[in-house]
Structure formats: C-alpha cells, structure tokens
Amino acid sequence: MAQKRRRVSDSGEGEPQTAPAQQQDNSFAAQARKPHGEVWYADGNIILATGNHLFRVHKSILAKHSTVFADMFKFDLEGVSEAEGPQAQVDGGAMDAVSDRWEGIPTVQLAGDTDEDVTTVLRSLYEHNFYVVGKPIPVWTIFSLLRMGTKYDFRSIRTDMISHLSAIFPSTYGGYKQCAAQNHGFTDEQFFTLLSLVRRDDASILQPFLFYVCADRSYSQILELSRPLEKEDLVRLLNGREMIQKRAYQMFFAALQYDAMDPAKIGKRQKICDDDECLSRFRSQLEKLIRFDNYDIPVFPLGSTRLGVLEGVPKYPMGDIHKDCGSRYLRRLDTIQKCLWEDLPAIFDLGNWDQVKGVIIVADE
Secondary structure (H helix, E strand, C coil): CCCCCCCCCECCCCCECCCCHHHHHCCCHHHCCEEEEEEECCCCCEEEECCCEEEEECHHHHHHHEHHHHHHCCCCCCCCCCCCCCEEEECCEEEEEEEEEECCEEEEECCCCCHHHHHHHHHHHHCCCCCCCCCCCCHHHHHHHHHHHHHCCEHHHHHHHHHHHHCCCCCCHHHHHHHCCCCCCCCHHHHHHHHHHHHHHCCHHHHHHHHHHHHCCCHHHHHHHCCCCCHHHHHHHHHHHHHHHHHHHHHHHHHCCEECCCHHHCCCCEECCCCHHHHHHHHHHHHHHCCCCCCCCCCCHHHCCCCHHHCCCCCCCCCCCCHHHHHHHHHHHHHHHHHHHHHHHHHCCCCCHHHHHCCCCCCCC
C-alpha cells in the first residue's frame, strides 16, 4: 500500500495551506488527476480517485448499494486520524477510507480499479436504465459490473449480472435447448475472461455450462486463451474436456446404427437395421459431422443440432433412412445429451446441479 500522505487543512480564508516543498511534491494535487467528465456531481460529498481521474459522488448512494462503502462510512471520517486509518479490506488489497482531500472534500483512493470499471459502476448507480436485465448489454459492461459488484459488494448489481448471464449460460437442460442457437456476441477470448471472473466471483450457477463452452475447442486454442485462468481451473477444464470427448463416442455409435442398450448383450453391439442403404446413409452423414481436417477439435454432444447427423438429409423421414431408424436415433441422441447435461457439474469437478444451485437437500428421517 502506498505511503499515506498528510491531510492539508483549510486556512481561515478557505484556501488550502501551503505544504512544505517535499510534501507538496508528493501531495494528492501534484498527481494532476482530473475531474471525470461524466461522473462529477457538484453537490457530491465524497471523491473516488483512480490513477487518472476523480469521481465526485455521494456517500449515501455508495453506502446504499455497497456494504464495503457502507462499512467505511460508519467511521467518523472527520475524527479519525490518518495515521490510525481507517481502511476497508477489499478483494485485491486494502482501500484507504480517506487518504487525502481534494478542495476540502474527503477522497477515497481505489486500488487496482480502471477508469472504465469505476465509470461503469457509478453510471449504473446514477443513470436510470443504464442497463436492463434480459436486454442486450455490452460484454465489457457486464465484465466491469461483475468485477466491481464482487469487489465492493454492490449486491444488486452483482445479482443483476448473474441473472442476465444465466439466460446465456443456463442451468437447466430446457434452458440450454432454448438458448443453444442464439449468438450473444461473446468472442472466444471473452468466454475465458468471463470464466475467470465467475470463478473469482463464486457465481457457481454459471460455471458448469461456461466450462463446457470453453472446453469445446482445440487444445491449442485452450492453451492460448486460458491466460486469465488459474492453473487449477485450466486443469479442471482439460480433464473435463477429455471426459466429454468420451461421451461424444456414444453419439458416434448411435449414428452408426449400433445398439448397446440391450442388457442381455452387454459388451456386444448389435446392428439395428439390416438395410445397407439406410446404414450407408447414416455413415455418410456421420462423415460430414466429423471434422477430418482437424482431429484436435472435438464434436461435443451438446453441440449437435436437434437432428444430429440427420440434419440436411433430403426428404427425411421419407428418404433412404427409415423412419423408425431415424426416430430411434433421435431418441438416443436426446438421451445422451440429457445424461451429459445432468453430469456436467461433476465432469468439471463442481459437484452436482443441486450444489451448484445452492439447493439444500433435507434427508428423510
């Protein structure tokens, strides 16, 4: 933490007293931080300072929405000496409650926060409909609000962001089916950045499917994009990827029209259809599904379309593939996807869905 500076008291004429030369060089004013153009309220009674800008706002607004600021403002800031504190402990380091003044206004210096993050969270507090849950929100706005909501415990903002993201990264199989085909504007890099944020935020409800999304790419892509992740989460991601790849083989067998569901034939596979044209058609469709140009990119079960390998088959179910065979394949494909979904938290070592959702199970007496 930076060395604390002396507070400059006001003179009788209302102007700050001149500090000694050495103190003046290290003073808050000498750092030449400028008032922010968008977030500056003339009647504000507290200033938040980043490395570049000052944000003049109101203690009451901050305290209403943030437990961190509320706890800080419980101190009598006029009666506490700077040598004694106070400080607020936040994720990322200590924050000086009042480490300086700007034209007589108490100033809080924020450690490690960017201008963009501070601007975004303050605008969300002051501007009506700055964001609307369920409506499009810029990705970097989501990131800023999730970071600041977690660090300073802006609970309503954090809750809103998790609610918004839950529609994109669902926790139910039905929710996944509804959103699977939608494009929410996330880049590959942003998926991994978001995963690192929700892991630090402990937003467990978002994690299983987000891990899945990040795992559904090549090893080289994962290693390149995983820089924001902790080492243990990278290991969790790679191990989960291997387990899901094994599930993909079940999907391939289903497309090859082999049945291993008969309990009397454990360890054996029985061809469902004896019609060579039907079986040949299934296999030719499977070749289109597998990306032979890059074996490093998996074909994950949840990534399959609703019709699986039957997608694009002319005149299905009237063509070369028998209707009964096609229906049987689609039922098996749905079963494979549902089973994978139910196991998704465990695959990434996150427990089960009840634990992820925070459901309390009461044992029968």
